[in-house]
Amino acid sequence: MIRLQRGKIKHMDDRELLALVELGGYPNLVPLYQRYGYRVEMVNSVRKAQAWLKRHRPSVVVAEFYADPQFRDRLSNLESLLATLQRYQANAKVIVLLDKKHLDNLEKVKQRYPVHAVLTFPLNESGMQAVLENL
Known part of the structure; x- marks a missing residue:
């Protein structure tokens, strides 16, 4: 099935995966995502991810999570991304990657936003x- 999306043809059965890699330090998982049939878009900031989400509807979003006490209006790096995702693609499955020390903070975020899976470093x-x- 094909649909028109802002001047470009997009196959509805296309499987897109957005990978937000801000910190890294773990194996490159892009080949794994591709073996599972995903077209992968990698970005290195929440702002770039938000801009990409305005034009694409991924079925999966993989994002690192970190909390910083210096964030003045939010708890973590992901809240803005999750809000954007909820607005544009509420059905996407979110996979969060994080250090175990941030699990408590993630639980607070999960009270407001759905998370499909959590993997720890x-x-x-x-x-x-x-x-x-x-x-």
Whole structure:
């Protein structure tokens, strides 16, 4: 099935995955995502992710989570992204990558925004593979 989206043709069965990698330090998972049939867009900031979400409807979003006490109006880096995602693509599955020390903060965020899966560091391909198989 094909639909027109702002001047471009987009296949509805296309599977897009947005990967937000702000910190990194773990294996490159793009080949794994591609083996599962996703077209992958990698961005390195929440602002770039938000701009991309205005034009695309991913079925999966993988994003790192971190909390910083210096954030003045939010708890984490992801709240703005999750709000944008909720507005444009509420059906997307969100997979969060984080350090265990931020689990309590993530629980507070999860009270307002849906999260499909959480993987903690150190991250390995088999953990992500198990999550992708359950989508």
